[in-house]
Amino acid sequence: MPEVHFQRLQPKHFSLIRAVAELGQLSLAAQALSITQPAASRMLGDIERLVDAPIFVRTPKGMEATAVGLALARRARTLLEEMDEAIREVDAIKRGLTGTVRAGAVTGGAVGFIVPAIQALKVEAASADIHVDVASSDALIGDLLSGQLDFALGRIPAGIDARQFDILDARVEEVNLLVHESHPLADANDLSPADIVHFAWVMQAPGAPVRQAVEAVFIESGVQIPSNIVNTTSLLVMIAMLASSNAIAPMSREVSDLLCGGTGTGLCKLDIRVPIVVAPYHLITVKRKQMTPVAARLRDLVMQELHGGRPVPIGPVKA
Structure with a gap:
């Protein structure tokens, strides 16, 4: 032939x-x-x-x-x-229905917005290979700049030039204080910082945004910052500490809603008088970075979740 x-x-x-x-x-x-x-x-x-x-x-x-x-x-x-x-x-x-995407987020952003966006993407693209890192904003920004992440939900740390990023939208992080349901204050109402300062605490290390927000509430109320603290970034360690002691742990609203929503953890939220609010986090990408279609699709779905499930045009936040 x-x-x-x-x-x-x-x-x-x-x-x-x-x-x-x-x-x-x-x-x-x-x-x-x-x-x-x-x-x-x-x-x-x-x-x-x-x-x-x-x-x-x-x-x-x-x-x-x-x-x-x-x-x-x-x-x-x-x-x-x-x-x-x-x-x-x-x-x-x-069409963004296959391939690999790597996203990062602070804990509240991961639970509240990345997870629902992944679920929506998997309906369209079951074979998409999705990786999610949950870390501090410092680590997330480092991974963005090194190319290990396609996008992240986080904050621009001090000392980092924000001009090298596209910053897409913002979300204020609300914090709840969690305890085990057997905690002496579990059923109390309208608690002040003075009522909770003497208990053991388990939270992120000094400088972390949630930690700073908690400390600010004590400082603004004229109450000494708690001294009995276990420092950890591990959600599992926090849960274990709460389950085995009278410790108090601050967690983002999205995480606390998940843990206290009938999941059998035995945890509940304290009724505190002063709201605890953390500085906003953003959806961040490196400028001029070319995204794969599947990464762009997941980013768009995250944006949609940030806007309450409504499709939104994608564009950087204006300075």
Whole structure:
């Protein structure tokens, strides 16, 4: 078989070979391919000239494949299926329905907005490979700049030039104080900072935004900052401490709603008089970074969650 001629076979030729082999009639194959029978007959002749061998022979029962025809029909099925799969894969990539995305977030942002966005994306793109890092804003910004994350929900740390980022929207982080339901203050109402200062605390290290917000409430109320503190960034350590002691732990509203929403953790929120609010976090991307379609799609879904489920146009926050 002259290779140069064989390489001139086109997808339409393989489609005809497969159709005739499966249907057994040239007229039926032509109909399936939406071409006329004379056109199908001419194409079959072209194929046989290219491969320099008969592909089908006519019998009383219809078109019967020769040994060469059987081999080509078998290859045609595989080739056309691979082509169809390639088309589907390219289309999925273009529409953001496959590929890898790496997102990062502070804890409240991850629970409140990244998780719902992932659930929505998985409905559209079950095969999308999604990675989520939950960390402090310092770590998130470092990973953004090194290219390890596509986007993040976090804050721009002091000393970092914000001009190198696109900052998309903002979300104020509200904080609740969690205790075990057996805590002496679990059923108390209208608690002041003075009522809670003497208990053990478990929270992030000094300088963390949630920690700063809690300390600000004590300072503004003229009450000494708690001294009995276990420092940790681990949510599991916080939960374990709450379950085994009378400690108090500050957590974002999204996380506290999850833990106190009938999940069997035995945790509840304290009724405090003074609200605790952390500085806003933002959806942050590195300027001019080219996102894959699936990463852009997840980012858009996160933005939609930030706006209460409403689709929103994407654009940087104006300074």
